[in-house]
Amino acid sequence: MPFQSAFPAASERLLSEAAPGEPVHARITADLDFDQRYAELRVALTGGHVIVMDERKVLLSLPIANVTKAATDELYGSARLTVTTTDGERVLAYFTRNLVAEFAAIARAINDVVAKRVPLLPTELESPFCPRCQAPLPERGANCPLCVPKGRILLRIVGLVRPHRVPAFLLLAVTLLGVGVSMAPPLAYKHITDDVIVPRNLQSLPFWIGMIFASIVGGMLCRLVSNMLAVWLSGRVVADLQARLHEHLLRMKMSYHGKRDAGEMVGRVMNDTSELQHFLKDGLPYMLVNVISLVTIASILVCLNPLLAVIAFMPVPFLIGGGAWFWKRLIPLFHRRNNRRGKLYSLLNESLRGLKVVKSLSQEQRRSAEFTKANNQLFAANLATDRTNFSFFEVLAFVMQMGMIGVWYYGAKGVVGSDGKSPTLGDISAFAGLMAMFYGPLQWFAAILNWMTGAFAGAERVFNVLDQKPEDYVAAATPVPGAPEPAAFVGKVEFRGVSFSYERGKEVLKDVTFEVPAGQMLGLVGRSGAGKSTIINLLCRFYDADHGEILIDGVRLQDLPLETYRRHIGIVMQDPFLFHGSILDNIRYGRPEATFAEVVEAARAAHCQDFILEKEDGYDTLVGEGGAELSGGERQRLSIARAILHDPKLLILDEATSAVDSETEKAIQEAIARLIRGRTTIAIAHRLATLRNAHRLVVVDDGAIVEQGTHDELMAKDGGHFAKLVRLQGEINKLKAEQIVEIA
C-alpha cells in the first residue's frame, strides 16, 4: 500500500525518537533535497507531528497543533509541500513532478489531521514508473513500452487476422507455393547448361524451357493471388480495428479525452492503423516470402556445392550488420526530415489561413523569410538523408559483388581443375541466379525490421487505447437497491462535500455542498475558472468526484445506470456542437424516432421555426461541419430545440446566451423560459441579470462555494460576493454604453 511502506531502519529509528508512541499515518520519500538536488528526504505524518528527515537526522519536527493548512505548490520543473503555521508559511519538502499526486494526498491527509478527521489516503496510486524495469512510463498506469515483448505485439497483430482464417490460410499457402515456383528457373539453367549445352544434346531442352515458362506463369499467378488476398485481408483487419477504436473512444471517460487533443486521437484511429495496414499488406508478406526464400535458397546452395555456398554466405554478416549500422544512422535523418517537412507544412498552412492578418500587418516579407529558412532547412535534411541513403546502397552492392566475384573465381577454378565434375558449369550458373535472389532481400532486412518497429509502435498505441478501461456502463447498469426506476427520475440534485481535481495536486472543487429540489432552477455564479463548469462536468458524470458524493433523487450517481441517467440530461452549451447533416437530423439527434410534427413543435418553442423556413432548403438545410453554415444565435436556438425535443428531467444551461447579440438573446431567453418549466435546471450565466428568476444562486470562487441564497437575499448582503459582481457588471455595462455614446 502506498504511504505505509516502512522507511529504512535508521529513518524508522529517527521517526520513533521524534514522535514516540504516536501513530504514523503516512510515510513518503521526496526525491529532492532543500537545494533541489536529486536526493532522498523522508516525510512522515504522525498523530501529532509532521516530521522531515534526511538519512542522519531529523530536519524538522512540526507539531500539528501549529499547522493551519497544508498544500502543494507547483513550481517550474518541480513542486513543494508547504504548510501554513501560526508563525507563517514553511516549506516541508521539495519533490520532482513525478511525485505531485503522492504529495497532494499527503497535503490532504495533513489537513484531515489538522481538522481532527481520520486522514484518508488513497489505497492505490498508479506509479509513474514501470514496476519491472523502473523506467519512466509515458503516463501513470500505462504499459511500459520497454517491457512489452515485441513477440506479444506480433501475436496480437496476428490475432486480429483470426476472424478471417480462411483467406489468411490461403494467403500463406499461395505465398509458399510462389516461393517454391520461383526456385525453378535457376535450377533449370543448371540443367540446360549441364545436360543440353555442354553435351550438345537438345533432347531435354523443350522440357526445361517449358519448366521455366511454367514457373514464370505460376509465379505471376501466385503473386497476383497473394497480393489480392493481402490487400483484402489487411484492409478488412484495419477496417474492423478502426471501427473498434472509434466505438472504444466514444465510451472512454472524459478524463482520458481531457488529457489528449482530438487530433492525436484522429491520428491514432487513422495513421497508426494505416501504418499497421501497410505492414500487413506489404511488410508481413515480404518478411514471410523472404525468410522462406532465404532458407530454401541457402539449402539449395549447400546441396549444389558446399564450398561455393560458404563463399556465397561470406558477405551475409556484412550485409545484415552493415544494414543495421546504416539504418541506425538513417532513421534519425528520416525523423529530422519529417520534422522539418512538418514545420514547412505548418508554416504554409499558417500563412494561408492567417493571410488577412499577414496582409493587414504587412508581414509578407517576414513570412517569406521564415518560409525560405524552413525550406532551406528541409533541403539540407533531404540532402543529408539521400546522400547517406545512396552511399548505403552502393556499399551494400559492392559487398554483394564481392560474393559474386568469389563464387565465379573459385567456381571457375573448380570447373577447370575438376574437369567439370564438381562444381559443374551448370552449378555456377544456378549459383549466379540464386545468389541474386539470396542477396537482394538481405540488404532490406534491417529496413524491414525498422519498418516493423514503426508498425509495432502504431499497433502498441492502438492496443494501448483498446486496453484502457471505458466508462463503467455495465457495472453501473446493475440495479442498486433503492435506486429509482429510470422512468421515475424526478431530478433532485445534491452535492455533498464534493472535491475534485483534473490533475492530482490541483484541486478545482473544494468541499462543495448544495441542493437543488426537483423542478427548481439553480444559478451558478462566479469568475471564469472558478469551478462552475467542473460542477456541470461532475453532474453529467464526465468525471468522478475525488471525495464526497453526488446524489440524484437520493441515490449515489455511481449507482445509477449511466446511459439511462444521461438520457435524462439535456445540455445547452455556450458554443453548441452540431453534426454535419440537416437541421432536421440535428434537432432530433437525441430522439431519432421523433416525428416531424414533434420536431416542428420543438423548433417553434425554441424560436427557430422562422429562420429555418426562411432558408431555401428549410428543415433539410445542411448545417455544415460543426454547424458552420449557421450563425451563433441560430446554432444556439437549434441546440435549445434539440434539448426541448429530448425532454430531459435535468437541464443544464452552460453560458447559453453569452455569445449572441441582445436581440437574439431575447429570443433565446424566451425559448429557455419555456424549456425550463417543470425541469430541474442548473444554469451558468455571465450576464447575472439572466439568473434573476433562479430559485437559488450559488456563488463559486476558487473552487469553493462562498455564498448561496435567493437573488434578493444575496443582493441584500452588504459586501457580499454576488452583490459586488452585480455592481461591477452594472458599472461595466454603463461604461460600455457611455463609450458607445461618445463614439456616436
Added chain:
Amino acid sequence: MNDNAERSATLTPPAEAALAACASGDTLARMDRPPIVVLSRRLDRVFAAIDAAEPVPVRLVWARPITGRGGDIALLSDKKACLAMLSGIEAFPIESRAIAQGELDRRYCIARISRVHTTRVDFGNRYWDVDTDRGRRRFLLREPSKNVSRVAPDQVLIRDTLGNRYVIESLAALDQASRAEADRAL
C-alpha cells in the same frame, strides 16, 4: 473580495500604475518610473512592499522563463494577480536582490545536463539517462516538437513527460559521445 478591490486595498497609486502596466502588457519603459519593490522573508514566504505600501505575500516569476530568464520579473499575488513587473534583479534595491534571486532559484528547477550516458528510442518514446548539476537522472521525452525548445541554435530546453525540466546549455560543449546520443533523441 475581488481582485480589483484587493489591489485597491493594498496598493498605493504608483503601485496601481505598475499594476495597470502589468495588466495591459505595457513595459516599464513606458511608465513614469518603475515601482520600488522591497522584499522581505517571513519563514519560507516572500513579501513585497511595493512603493512603501504594506508588505503582501508574493510569488516571483520570470516573465519569459524560456527565452528571457534573467530578464523581466513579475510579482504575483496569491490571487494570481500581477502586482508589479521589474526589468530584472537589478531593478530591486540591493538588500532585496539576494531574496529575489533565492526565490527565483527555488521556483525554477531546471537540471543542467552535463553528460548524456545513453538515449534509447523505443516506440516513439525517447529515454534519456543523463548526468545533471543536480545528480544523475533517467527521464522520458515524447513529442519533441512540443517538448523541446531550441532557445538558441545550440541551447536546448527539454520538458519530460511529467513536466520536469532539463537544459543543455550548449550542445557543442558536450563531449562527442553525449552529443551523438543527444542528437539521436532530439
